[in-house]
Amino acid sequence: MVRPAIGLEVHLHLKTKTKMFCSCALHYGDAPNTHVCPVCLGLPGSLPVANREAVEKGLLLALALGCEIPERTQFHRKNYFYPDLPKNYQISQYDRPIGTGGVLELGEKKIRIRRIHLEEDAGKSLHPEGGEHSLVDLNRAGAPLVELVTEPDIESPEEAREFLRRLQAIARTLGVSDASPEEGKMRADVNVSLRRPDGTLGTKVEIKNLNSFKSVQRALEYEIQRQKKILERGGVVEQATLGFDEKSGKTYLMRTKETESDYRYFPEPDLVPFTISEAWLSELKEEMPELPAERSRRYQEAGVRPYDAEILAYDLELAPFFDAALKTGADPQKLANWLNADVKGYLTQREVTLAETGLTPENLAKLVRLVEAGTITGRVAKEILPEVMQGADPERLVEERGLKAVTDEGAIRALVEKVVAENPQVVEQIKAGKAKAINALLGQVMKATRGTAPPDLVRRLLEEAIGR
Ligand SMILES: [Zn+2]
Structure with missing residues (x-):
């Protein structure tokens, strides 16, 4: 069986007040070109200044993923022409990124992170329907981004999707990014090749600009099948950059890949290299909240099965609820079962969030206890759950309706x-x-x-x- 080798390149918009190299406000959805200045317009003579908040948020993410942080880091210019890139280069990082060699855990499996670097976003080209011209909005030009590149350790489209889901949970826990694909604040490029029978990697194909986790999964599913068919016919997979068409569910050729030398990277002369001191890093580490992976370990130590602990720890809505329910002293695994199965089922079925229901941690704990003590049967518990989800106290329901288990x-x-x-x-x-x-x-x-x-x-x- 051929195993796919998948790598991801993820762009996350950093949640800062201002842009990466100027003091323009980061506002989305405002009138076009209302948050621009000489720096992000690339006017001659303007000088960039690195945004400390953006650097710190990038460092927090690098630390959370266990990256090595260099003592000195530096920005480079990546040169290319694009209508929404006013300077004709993007300030990015090249051989001195803010982090290298981290790891993101998918349960037992570890996906290696090759690097994390800081850069600025480009503007947005708009193509009015039926128009003969295009428009450019530069509100996003200069927005701070982190780019994260993984090693090709991911082995299936589902794993790629899970990786993104977990990265999103980590970024949101840290407060470094909204990481919302639907707002364009999290974008992924994927590369995929099929491993040859001798274990070496086949030709790598890149798929660009996937804007939902589901698209990532679908594009990979399609592309893996496409490559398999080519190889089975005895053909050769061409190195290329592809796009993904949401409607047809197929990938299409965008261009044959440019090489790094095409970008003429060179050190950004307007920004000096800077030092990341130990003191600065320890300050950041102190700010670090409990991360989902740590939370999962804590749940497992409390007696929750690994499978359930992982699901709860990376679900930022269920986790705080579960923590509050744990404080009542109810059985951790039983609570986890209810949350992961029945409560989640209720939410999915009605397309609501937990916060939109009236369920309290105390009432869920009461329900668990009533079943545990044999006061009610599991069946009665499931039957009254919808009412408990709407705020009813299960003990009162049982009392009022005579739902106690028959022991006679x-x-x-x-x-x-x-x-x-x-x-x-x-x-x-x-x-x-x-x-x-x-x-x-x-x-x-x-x-x-x-x-x-x-x-x-x-x-x-x-x-x-x-x-x-
Ligand atoms: Zn600006």
Whole structure:
């Protein structure tokens, strides 16, 4: 089987007050060209000044991913012409990025980060429909970005999507970026090649400007199949840069790749190299909140299975809720089960966020406890969940409606005998070896007790009554 080798290049917009090299405000959605100045317009004689907040946010991300931070870092000019790039070069970083050699964990698996560097964004070209001209909006020109490049350690389209989801959670936890693909604040380029049978990498193909996690997954799925077919025919995969058409779900050729030398990188003469001191780094480390990977370990230490701990730790809405529920002392794994299965199911089905519901950590903990103590059956708990999600106190619901589990064995036995007597055909089937038919009888007893009879007990009494 051929394994794909996938690498990602992710651009994240840094969440700063001003642009990367000037004091223009970072505002999106305002009238075109209202946040511009001589620096970001690239006017002659203007000089850039690096934004300390942007550098710090970039460093925080590099630290969070365990990158090595160099003592000295520097900006370079990357030269190319583009209508929305007024200077005809982009200030970026080349051989002295702010971070190298980090790691992002996908559970047990580690995806290596090759580098993280700072750079500025370009403006935006607009092409009015039916018009014979294009327009340029430079509000985004000079916006601060971090670019993160991974090693080709990702082995499937699903893993690529999961990587992005986790990177988004980390960036948001740190507060360094909104990391919202829908607002263009997180963009990914992917490169993919198929490993040859001897383990070496095949020709690498790049797919540019994917603006949702789903597009990344779809583009990769398509591209892997395309390359497989070429190789199976005995053909050769050409090195190229591709685009992805959302409508057809296919990749298309944009250009054959330019090489690094085409960019004529050279040190930015208007910005001197600068030192990243140990003291500065320790200050930043002190600001660092608990990261999702650490949170996952904490959950696992509390007794949550790795699978559930990972899901909760990277879900920035569920994690604080789970933390609050843990404080009640309810069983951590049981709480995790409810959140990851039933609560999430409720949210997905109704397309709402947890904050839009009335569920409180205390009420979820009460529900877990009621089941744990045998006060109510799991079935009753699931039935009242929608009301608990709307803010109802489960203890009160149970009390008011008499939903406590029936513990009187004699009463259940009488009910069981009645159901058995009323269903001779089903009983015959069970006796003839169709063991599963017992579920029909079980369902009837449960229905008659409104789910308050413990199913295990009902099953045992049914088996006794049928004489098996
Ligand atoms: Zn400016």
